[in-house]
Amino acid sequence: MLLDIEIVRYFQHQPVLRSHRPTYWRQGHADADTGGGSVPKYRGRSPQSGASFCHDEYRERTIMENELGSVVDALPGLVWTALPDGDIDFINQRWCEYTGLSVEQAYGRGWCASIHPGDLPGLLQLWQSMLASHEPREMEVRLRRFDGAYRWFRIRASPLTDVSGRVVKWCGLNTDIEDRRNADEVLHAQERRFGLIVDGLPTLVLGMTPGGEIVHANRNFLEYFGVTLQEVQSRGKFYCDHPDDFLRVTTAWSKALETGQPYDVEGRRRRFDGVYRWFHTRAFALRDTEGRIVFWYSLSSDIDDQKRAEALLAGEKRLLEMVASGHPMSRILDTLCQLVESTSSGCYCRFVLVDAAGTRFAHEAAPSLPASFISSIRGRLVNLDSDPCARAVYLNQQIVAADLTSETRWPEWCLVAVAHGLRSCWSTPISSTAGKVLGAFSIFCEEPRTPTSLDQKLIEQVKHIASVAIERTQCDAALKRSEAFLAETRQLSLTGGFFKRMATGEITWSAEVYRIFGFGPTVPVTHELIRSRVHPEDIPAFEEILEREQQGSDYEYEYRLLMPDRSIKYLHVVAHATKDRDGQLEYIAAVQDVTQRRLSEEALSKVRSELARVARVSSLGALTASIAHEVNQPLSGIITNASTCLRMLAAEPPNIDGARETARRTIRDGNRASDVITRLRALFSNKDATTEAMDLNEISSEVIALSVSELQRSRAILRQDFADDLPLVIADRVQIQQVILNLLLNASDAMSSVDDRPRHMVIKTERDENDHVRLSVQDAGVGFKSQDADRLFEAFYTTKSGGMGIGLSVSRSIIESHQGRLWASPNKGPGATFFFAIPCRRDLVVGTHSPSPVWAPGVTDAQRAMRNP
Amino acid sequence: MIVARSRVAVVDDDESVRESLPDLLREFGFAVAAFSSAEEFLASDYVGQTDCLILDISMPGMTGPDLQRELTIRRHEIPIVFITARRDETVRPLLLEQGAVDCLFKPFSDTALLKALNNVLRVS
Numbered sequence: 001m002l003l004d005i006e007i008v009r010y011f012q013h014q015p016v017l018r019s020h021r022p023t024y025w026r027q028g029h030a031d032a033d034t035g036g037g038s039v040p041k042y043r044g045r046s047p048q049s050g051a052s053f054c055h056d057e058y059r060e061r062t063i064m065e066n067e068l069g070s071v072v073d074a075l076p077g078l079v080w081t082a083l084p085d086g087d088i089d090f091i092n093q094r095w096c097e098y099t100g101l102s103v104e105q106a107y108g109r110g111w112c113a114s115i116h117p118g119d120l121p122g123l124l125q126l127w128q129s130m131l132a133s134h135e136p137r138e139m140e141v142r143l144r145r146f147d148g149a150y151r152w153f154r155i156r157a158s159p160l161t162d163v164s165g166r167v168v169k170w171c172g173l174n175t176d177i178e179d180r181r182n183a184d185e186v187l188h189a190q191e192r193r194f195g196l197i198v199d200g201l202p203t204l205v206l207g208m209t210p211g212g213e214i215v216h217a218n219r220n221f222l223e224y225f226g227v228t229l230q231e232v233q234s235r236g237k238f239y240c241d242h243p244d245d246f247l248r249v250t251t252a253w254s255k256a257l258e259t260g261q262p263y264d265v266e267g268r269r270r271r272f273d274g275v276y277r278w279f280h281t282r283a284f285a286l287r288d289t290e291g292r293i294v295f296w297y298s299l300s301s302d303i304d305d306q307k308r309a310e311a312l313l314a315g316e317k318r319l320l321e322m323v324a325s326g327h328p329m330s331r332i333l334d335t336l337c338q339l340v341e342s343t344s345s346g347c348y349c350r351f352v353l354v355d356a357a358g359t360r361f362a363h364e365a366a367p368s369l370p371a372s373f374i375s376s377i378r379g380r381l382v383n384l385d386s387d388p389c390a391r392a393v394y395l396n397q398q399i400v401a402a403d404l405t406s407e408t409r410w411p412e413w414c415l416v417a418v419a420h421g422l423r424s425c426w427s428t429p430i431s432s433t434a435g436k437v438l439g440a441f442s443i444f445c446e447e448p449r450t451p452t453s454l455d456q457k458l459i460e461q462v463k464h465i466a467s468v469a470i471e472r473t474q475c476d477a478a479l480k481r482s483e484a485f486l487a488e489t490r491q492l493s494l495t496g497g498f499f500k501r502m503a504t505g506e507i508t509w510s511a512e513v514y515r516i517f518g519f520g521p522t523v524p525v526t527h528e529l530i531r532s533r534v535h536p537e538d539i540p541a542f543e544e545i546l547e548r549e550q551q552g553s554d555y556e557y558e559y560r561l562l563m564p565d566r567s568i569k570y571l572h573v574v575a576h577a578t579k580d581r582d583g584q585l586e587y588i589a590a591v592q593d594v595t596q597r598r599l600s601e602e603a604l605s606k607v608r609s610e611l612a613r614v615a616r617v618s619s620l621g622a623l624t625a626s627i628a629h630e631v632n633q634p635l636s637g638i639i640t641n642a643s644t645c646l647r648m649l650a651a652e653p654p655n656i657d658g659a660r661e662t663a664r665r666t667i668r669d670g671n672r673a674s675d676v677i678t679r680l681r682a683l684f685s686n687k688d689a690t691t692e693a694m695d696l697n698e699i700s701s702e703v704i705a706l707s708v709s710e711l712q713r714s715r716a717i718l719r720q721d722f723a724d725d726l727p728l729v730i731a732d733r734v735q736i737q738q739v740i741l742n743l744l745l746n747a748s749d750a751m752s753s754v755d756d757r758p759r760h761m762v763i764k765t766e767r768d769e770n771d772h773v774r775l776s777v778q779d780a781g782v783g784f785k786s787q788d789a790d791r792l793f794e795a796f797y798t799t800k801s802g803g804m805g806i807g808l809s810v811s812r813s814i815i816e817s818h819q820g821r822l823w824a825s826p827n828k829g830p831g832a833t834f835f836f837a838i839p840c841r842r843d844l845v846v847g848t849h850s851p852s853p854v855w856a857p858g859v860t861d862a863q864r865a866m867r868n869p
Numbered sequence: 870m871i872v873a874r875s876r877v878a879v880v881d882d883d884e885s886v887r888e889s890l891p892d893l894l895r896e897f898g899f900a901v902a903a904f905s906s907a908e909e910f911l912a913s914d915y916v917g918q919t920d921c922l923i924l925d926i927s928m929p930g931m932t933g934p935d936l937q938r939e940l941t942i943r944r945h946e947i948p949i950v951f952i953t954a955r956r957d958e959t960v961r962p963l964l965l966e967q968g969a970v971d972c973l974f975k976p977f978s979d980t981a982l983l984k985a986l987n988n989v990l991r992v993s
Binding site for chain 1: 883885886888889890892893896952954955956974975976977978979
């Protein structure tokens with residue numbers, strides 16, 4: 001380009017050429033200068049043929065022209081000149097070489113053949129206008145090369161004027177710009193592509209000068225705000241930011257401009273339709289190699305959905321925290337309303353909750369709606385016709401009232417709503433996870449609206465949060481009640497718990513265990529601490545349990561604590577082994593202070609022996625006949641023998657042998673009587689029997705309760721099978737209990753040597769024929785032979801080494817004194833069953849006991865296992 | 870006045886009674902046979918040849934009164950003196966009412982027994 005200018009200047013400043021019109025530069029025709037026949041090196045024609053120059057002048061000129069011709073040919077372009085009328089009168093060698101056209105072909109308008117047909121009309125038009133206006137102009141056109149290929153050239157032409165300003169010649173230079181143009185094309189294509197990309201970016205893009213003036217805005221930017229670039233430029237980039245954000249974002253921008261640091265803010269920006277959306281805007285400075293800012297560009301991303309989701313998420317988290325920390329339901333729902341109201345402007349929320357039956361409203365939350373609109377709904381019936389909320393709950397479906405002014409379903413309610421500036425209402429039922437309708441959530445808007453898909457999404461989320469919050473609050477309340485109940489129960493039952501992690505030896509006690517052990521709740525729990533309280537006699541058992549814990553099996557045991565005040569506590573521990581997530585062994589255990597129970601048991605044991613004694617004493621009345629019989633038999637023998645003896649001695653002659661025999665028998669019977677007395681000494685007292693109406697089941701249960709520890713000791717397992725329609729009997733309570741006790745202890749004793757089968761016992765009551773009530777005790781013991789069935793009830797008949805053999809005899813006496821029967825029969829399997837039947841009162845029937853078999857409490861396999869590890 | 874060699878049967882499940890009582894009765898001059906149960910007596914020859922029956926009330930199996938009823942049924946009118954170790958005064962009138970000559974409670978004296986037997990033999 002510079003070269004073009006220089007050439008123009010050259011021509012303009014050549015006084016010769018200006019003063020003397022260059023009428024002849026080089027004859028294009030073959031002449032002497034170039035040698036005939038040779039291809040003319042310089043092509044030109046004189047506009048004025050037949051010039052008359054003097055020789056010297058001619059020579060001088062010829063020299064000059066030769067020099068000039070060399071320069072023109074050396075120029076890196078195609079050079080030409082034209083006459084003022086536009087006809088070409090000169091072309092340089094390069095032109096000819098490039099186009100492959102001869103000078104003759106190019107002259108006049110011949111050169112047009114070298115122009116691309118598509119460019120020619122435009123070029124000719126420009127050329128005409130130039131010729132008319134005498135203005136220097138340029139144009140880019142495609143020139144055909146000699147081989148037919150086209151290359152882009154820039155054609156520049158300037159007029160050459162004489163002193164009077166008249167155009168005498170047009171000088172032209174065609175420069176090959178094909179390569180540059182290709183490069184430009186690439187550049188332009190890149191620019192276009194870049195522009196498209198920027199326009200297509202889903203962000204708002206601005207380009208700015210280092211001073212912050214807007215020079216570019218992408219299509220999204222203009223479309224979002226609904227403005228033109230010029231409008232943005234005139235109004236400034238912040239004119240549609242939210243007033244609440246304005247100060248913050250402008251301050252940040254000023255700071256960025258000042259420091260060159262990136263600008264990074266979040267704020268609400270008003271869309272063309274007036275809706276504000278959240279944007280995250282970042283601006284960066286572009287710097288040149290010396291670090292100077294040359295350009296700012298800013299990117300704004302729409303984060304409204306994200307913001308909304310974040311707000312909801314944060315809200316959800318806050319709400320769940322509120323639920324977890326036990327906030328009241330009303331506050332939780334208020335917060336949820338406010339959360340929704342904060343995410344979409346111009347809307348108000350309301351919750352209504354129904355009672356457990358689902359028929360009446362129990363709660364309401366509407367923190368932003370006026371009280372005059374929300375009259376208390378509590379206690380009102382759920383129905384179709386009062387308002388959209390009730391209808392949504394009633395039908396369990398979403399109710400949309402898009403325009404309350406044209407709504408006909410709830411005319412009265414709509415009047416009030418419209419009077420409060422509300423125009424639409426959407427009510428959505430809230431259900432529990434089990435599908436039960438808990439209540440409804442309503443959104444009121446100040447404009448007539450139907451929920452968009454975005455609104456529905458929000459409603460779904462709120463519904464979910466509300467359902468979780470309500471359910472959890474309700475569960476929490478129930479759990480709290482249950483926990484309080486459990487705590488109270490634990491305290492009442494003196495039961496605590498501990499947790500033990502075997503890998504670390506870490507032990508955690510509940511408050512009650514601290515209370516039981518008498519330690520402060522902050523004392524760290526260690527085995528040493530526990531051992532310091534364990535009764536010295538129970539230390540070995542305690543150590544054994546610690547060892548057993550290592551094996552990871554469940555256990556149950558009792559031990560005693562020796563408290564600092566020398567009092568003794570009895571503890572019952574049941575421990576269950578589990579594995580944690582890492583497979584580490586853990587124990588969770590219940591610890592119960594059973595001191596009171598133990599003391600009660602001891603007291604009961606005393607009562608039981610007292611009862612047994614009393615029973616024996618009382619039963620003596622019934623026993624008297626038996627005793628008399630037992631004593632009178634030998635006495636009778638003694639007296640008879642003695643009489644006989646006397647008579648034998650008095651005879652003549654005295655029967656000495658007979659007398660001796662009878663005397664010997666007398667001594668024998670005397671000893672027999674003495675034995676009876678010795679054995680009965682323990683029962684040597686009497687007391688009047690008293691009778692009353694009573695329930696055999698009830699008194700049996702009392703006896704079982706008294707016998708449990710005795711049965712446990714002998715490892716007997718007792719099953720109760722009580723008839724539930726048993727009539728009352730008239731009997732001496734203590735005596736009958738003595739019989740039952742006797743039968744139970746006998747049954748238990750009969751099984752003491754049994755080790756190859758369970759020591760099962762069944763105590764059964766039932767109606768017997770002839771208005772009798774029957775009780776039986778079945779055992780799985782050694783049994784008896786049927787021929788011994790009668791002897792069983794004889795006094796002093798016993799199969800037990802330590803027994804006195806009086807129990808069954810006394811028992812039979814007692815039962816007979818009640819007009820009843822006592823008998824026994826061998827079982828089909830092992831053991832025997834003892835029965836008694838006594839008459840009942842026909843007018844008294846009670847039924848307090850379960851007919852189904854119940855294993856006696858306290859006699860469990862676990863306890864058996866505990867006793868026999 | 871004593872009729873010599875009257876035959877007396879003793880039925881009692883108690884062995885000492887069966888040992889001692891026949892000896893005493895023999896001292897008195899009776900011919901005596903002892904039986905351990907009512908069934909044993911019924912099966913013996915004595916049923917038709919006994920002048921007096923000394924009978925225990927309570928025995929395993931057939932009791933004294935059972936035997937009394939059985940003898941009545943069989944029309945063996947044997948005078949019976951009941952003996953019992955169970956002192957139940959209410960039993961005595963019942964037994965006398967049913968035809969027993971006497972009822973002695975163990976232990977009884979030899980004179981009481983002799984008196985009862987005299988009554989029997991006087992009646993017969």
